[in-house]
Amino acid sequence: MPEIRVTPLGAGQDVGRSCILVSIGGKNVMLDCGMHMGYNDDRRFPDFSYITRNGRLTDFLDCVIISHFHLDHCGALPYFSEMVGYDGPIYMTHPTQAICPILLEDYRKIAVDKKGEANFFTSQMIKDCMKKVVAVRLHQTVQVDEELQIKAYYAGHVLGAAMFQIKVGSESVVYTGDYNMTPDRHLGAAWIDKCRPNLLITESTYATTIRDSKRCRERDFLKKVHETVERGGKVLIPVFALGRAQELCILLETFWERMNLKAPIYFSTGLTEKANHYYKLFITWTNQKIRKTFVQRNMFEFKHIKAFDRAFADNPGPMVVFATPGMLHAGQSLQIFRKWAGNEKNMVIMPGYCVQGTVGHKILSGQRKLEMEGRQVLEIRMQVEYIQGLLPDAKKPRLLHGTLIMKDSNFRLVSSEQALKELGLAEHQLRFTCRVHLHDSRKEQETAARVYSHLKSLLKDHCVQHLPDGSVTVESILIQAAAHSEDPGTKVLLVSWTYQDEELGSYLTSLLKKGLPPAPSGGS
C-alpha cells in the first residue's frame, strides 16, 4: 500500500483557513491556502512552520492548488508566496484566477483599516502572487512535472469552484473543496469522472445536517424584504464582494419584475459592474438555465439593481441596499447600518455568518444597544433578520452538500436518492424540513387534527391522511405537531418532505404559515 500523508495546516478540526498538505508518491501538494476571519494576528493564517522546517518551500512543495476564490481557501496565498517565500506554481481555474485578486484586495482593505499597512501583503504582492498562477480548464489533465498530474472538475458552489484529482503514478487523491450537488439559481451541480482514488478529502461540515428547503428560505427572504419595503422601510443586506450575492440579486430582480415593484435596489459601489463582468466572462461556468437565457437576455444585466452612491442612504422612502463588507465590521455597510438602525421600519438581513468582534455578530446574538466609537451608544430599533443558509459567506461557506459514496475504494458523487439506494439508508434521513409556529394553546393532538381538517378541505386532489400516531400526511409530506419548549401557547409544526416533492412541500408550508381557520370551540 503506498503511503499518502495528509497534514492539515489549518482547517482540520478547526473552521476556516483551509490548508492541507498531501504527500503522495514523493510529491508534496498544498491544497488551498486560506485565512481565518476571526483573528487579526498570526492565527489568521495556516501554520506553515511544519513545511518551512522541511527546508526551502519551493524545493519542498511541488505545487499549490486553490479550489475556489473564497478567502478561507485563498486568503493566505499572497502571504505564503510573497512573504513566506513559496516561488513554485499555483494552480486554479480561470474564473478563480480572475476573481481572487478582487477578494484579496477586499481583505487587504479590511486589514489595513484595522492595523494600518504594517506587516501585511501589498497590492504589488497580490499581483506578483497572481503571476505565479497557472490557470487550468475543467477536465484538462495538467502535467505538473513528469510524475505529478492534476485534473479539475466542476464543483458548483461558487463561480470557478473546482474539485481536483491529484495523481502520481497509480496513486491518486481527490480533493473536493466546497462543492454543491444541487444546482442553484446561477450554478450547476458538481460532477466528477468515475474514479478510484486511494484517498478522498472532502468538505464534510454539512455532511450530516439535514437542511431546510432552500425554496422556503428564499420565500422567507423575499417576504421579509417585500413587507419592509411595503411599509416604507429600508432594507440593508450586508454582503461580500463576490459570490452568492449575485444569486440574491437574481432572486430580487426576478421578484421585483414579477411584482412590478418600484422601490430602488442598490448594490455596493463598483461591485456590481465587477461581478457582472466576471459572470458574463465566464458564462459557461454558470448553470444551464442562465446560459440558455443569456441568448435572449443576460441574467446579470439587472434592470432594477443600480449602483449605490453614499448620498442615496439619506433619500426618503423605501429602498434595498446590498453593501460591503458582509459582517458589518467597517466601511459602507456599517455606515448605512448606523444611519438606519434607529428606525423600527427598517430592516437588516444578515445573509451570512459573522465572526466575534464584528457588529454583525453582536446584532445576530440579539444585542440591541451597541457601543460605537467615542463611547457613543447606538440603539438598534430596526428589525434584525438572519436568513438561514441563503448565502454562504467568505469565511464559512454553506452549501447543500452532495452525498459521497465510497465503497471498495470506489467512490462517486451521486444524487441523494442514488446514495440512499446504494447505501441502504432510510429515506427519512434525507428530507427537507421546515418549522411553522402556530398560536394554539390546545394539545398537540388537537392541533394536528385541526391541521388535518384544514388541509383536507383545501387539497381536494391530494391524499391527506391523519395517522394513528397523530401525524398528518399529504402524499409523501409529513406534518407533526409539537409543543413549543418555552411558550405553551404556541405549537410548532414540523413539515418534512422529500426532494421530489419540493413543490408541494413548499406550497403546504406557505399555506400553514398563513395560519389555521378559527376552530368552532375557540380561536387559535
Place this chain on the structure above:
Amino acid sequence: MDPECAQLLPALCAALTDPRQPVADDTCLEKLLDWFKTLTEAGSSLQLLQDSPCLVELLLQVPKAPGLSPRVLAFSLRLAGLLAAQEDCFQFLQQGELLPGLFGEAGPLGGAAWTAPTVRSGWIQGLRSLAQHPSALHFLADLGALDTVVSLQGDSSLFVASAAGQLLAHLLGLSLRGQAEGSPGPQVCDWPASAQRIVGHIEESLCSPAAPRVTQALNVLTTTFGHCHQLWAQVLWARLSPLAACLLEKDPVPAAHSLVDLLLSAARSPALSSDRSRWETVAQALGRLSPAHAGPLALGLLTLQDCPQALSAQAFTVLLQPLACVLKAATQAPGPPGLPAGPEGDPAVADALLSSRSACVGLLCQTLAHLELLQPLPQRPAPWPQAPLLGAAVTVLRFCNGSAVPASGSDVGGRLCAILAGCVRVQRAALGFLGALSADTGPPELVTQVFAVLLDYLQSPDSSPTVLKKAFQATLRWLLSARTPPGCCDLDPPTQLLLRELLPVLQRRLCSPCWEVRDSGLEFLTQVVGCWAGQAGFRHALLASEVPQLAQQLLQDPESYVRASAVTAVGQLSSRGLPATPAGPEHPGGPQKSLLPELLHVLAADSEGFPRRAAMQVFTQWLRDGHAEVAEDTERFVARVLQAASRDLDWEVRAQGLELARVFLEQTLGQPGSRCPYAVAAPEAAAPGRVAQALRAACRVQLVEFAFRALFDYDRPVAQKSCDLLLFLRDQAAPWDSLQEARGSPDVASVEAALRRWRAGEQGQPLGPLEPEAVLAVLRSMDLEGLRGALAESSDHVERNPQSLLQDMLATVGILGDNEADCY
C-alpha cells in the same frame, strides 16, 4: 481587570460550565485566553483569582461537569496552566486540589474526553505554561505526567505530537535550570531524576529501529539545544553525539532531515564551542549524508559565525559538488575550469543527479538556492569562486534550453541534457542565482556569456511567464551592476549592446498573449528607463523602436494589472523626456501629443482600481518633479486630478489624492526641497504672505473641500491621511494667525454646517468658494489631534476589547441552536 469585565465574568464562567449552553464561536475561547494572558503578564495571578472567585469555581466545576464540550475543557486546562505559572498562584491552586483534578487521572486524562485531540492539546499546553518553577516539576513527577507526555509524542494528531516533543524539551531544560546549586553536574548521572529520565528516553529512542521514534528524539534534542545553557549543553552533547554518530553509520541514514536539524541546532548552541573534537560528528555527517541532506547542513554551517575553518571548507566543497558535476559534464563550460570541489567530484553526487529526474531537479534547485542565499553574506567563503560559479549558472541554463553540448563520453552530460531540457524549476532557480551573482563582477568574456544566455531566455518562445519574469529580473540586476557613476555616459560595449538588443525583445514581449508577460515587460521597461534614460545610445535606440508606442497602446489592455503597469511605464517615459507618441513623420518637429489628458481619462473612466491608482502615483510624481505638462498650469492640473480622485470609489485612489494634495501644499508653502515653479516664484516672500497665497491656492483647487470631506471618509486610512494633511496645513499656517486676529472673525458658519453634514455621512452640495480665513478659523476650532488619536486606533477596537468579547459570549449563550448548525 476593569469593573465592567469583573461584573460580566461570573455569568460567563457559569455558562461555560453548563453543558447545555454551547460556546458560540471557536475563536472566542482563544481570545478569552489571550485576555487572561495579558492580565497575568501584567499582574499577580493570585490576586486575579482572589478577585474573581468565579474562575476558581470554573476550574473546580469543569472536571466534574459531565458532557462538557472538549473546547471548554481544553480552555480550562490552558487557563489553569496560565494561572499556575506564577508559583504563589500554583500553591494556591494546589491547596484546593484543583490541579490534580484537571491534569491528573481524575481529570479528562482518564475519561472519554481524552479522545478529543483538542483536549490532549489543551492538557499539554496547560502543562507547558505551568512548568515554570521547581514546584511544578514536583507536581509533574507526583502526577506521573512524564510518561503521558512521552507517549503523546506518538499521537495521531500532528499538533499534539509536536507539542508533546516541545514540552519534553522544556521540561528537560527546566529540571536542569532548577538546580539550586547552579551547575547540574558534569555527568548525566549527577542530574536530577526527571532530567535523567528524559535523557534516558531520548537515548532509548535514538537506538530504536523505528524511524518515527528516532525522529521524535532528534526533534526534542533540536529544541533543547535551541535554548540550552553552556554548562549542560556540552555534557548532553558529549553523551548523545555518539548515538547520533551511530545513526550516520546506518544505510540509509534514518531521519536524516531531523538529524541535520539537530546537528545545526547543536552547532549554533554552546554545545560545540571551540573544542574541535566536538565537531567530529558534524564533519562525519557531511561525508555520510546523501547530497540532498548534506546540502542544507553545509549551508547551515557556512552561515555560522565561528565554524572551524576546515569544516567550513569541507562544507563549501559539499555545497559546490553538484555544480562541479554539471560543469564537468559540458564541453563548452565557459570560464576557468572547475570549482573548488575537487577535480574528481563526488560519485554520490553524480549518482544523485542521475538517479531520477526529480532527484536531479531537486538537488540542482536546492544547490542553486543555497548558493544564492550564501552569496550576499559577509561570512561567505573567501575567496568566492565567482568565475566558475558564473560559468556553472550559465551552463545549467544552457542545459535547460538545449544549447549546451555534453562532454564526449560523459554519461552525466547526456543524462543532464535529457533531464534539464525545458525544466522550468531549474531555469527559475538558475536565473535567480545568476541575478544574485551580479553583485560581484566577473571576467568580461563570462559577462558577455551571461548577457547572451539572458538574451536567449528573453527571446526564446519556449520561456514560460514565470521564467521570463526571473530573466527580466536577472537582466535588470546585471544592468544595474554595470551602472557607471552619474554624469558619465560611457558604458562598456557589452552593456550597450545588451541594452540595444533588449528593445526588440521587449517589443515582442509587450505583444505577448500572456498578461503576465506583458506586465513583466512593462515593469522591466519602467525600471530600465529609470536607470538608463540618461544614456544617449539607449535613448536613441528606444525612441527609434516601437516600445514607447506599444506601452501607450497597453493603456487599453483588457487586463487591469497590465493597464496599471502601462500607466506607470508611460508616466516614467514621459518624465524622462521619452514621449510615447513623438511627433509623427508628417509633422517633424511639431508638438508632441500630450499624455496628460489620456492619464486623466484613465483616472476618470477606468473600471478597475489598479490603473487609477497608478495614474495617481504618476501625477504625484509629476508634481514633485515639476513635469512640463504640470508646470504649464499647476493649479488647473491639481484641481482636475483632485476632482476625479475625490469621487473615486477606490480608497487607495482617494488616499493617493491626499498625498498629491500634500505635495502641492508643501510646494506652495515653499517647503525646503520642493522644486515646483510655485515655490521658486516667491522664495523670499514673508511667511504670512506665502501662507495666504498657499491657502488661497488650496481653496481655488478645492483641495480644502476634498480634505474636509475625506476627514469623514468611510475608509479609515483615507480619513487618517486627511487628518494629517489638515494638521500640517494648520501648523504651517500658524505664522498667519496673528494677522488673522487683527482682521476680526471670519464667517465660518457655512463651513461648519458642511462639516456637520459630512460628519453625519451626508454628501450634500459642493461647498463653493471658500475664504482662507474661514478655513483657518475652522481648522483652529477643530480637535484635530483628538481625531488623529481616534483614527489611529484599529477600526474594530471597540468590538475587540475584553468587555465586548465577554458581552458577545454571554449574548450568544443559549441562542446558538439553528445558527450554529447553519454557519459552517
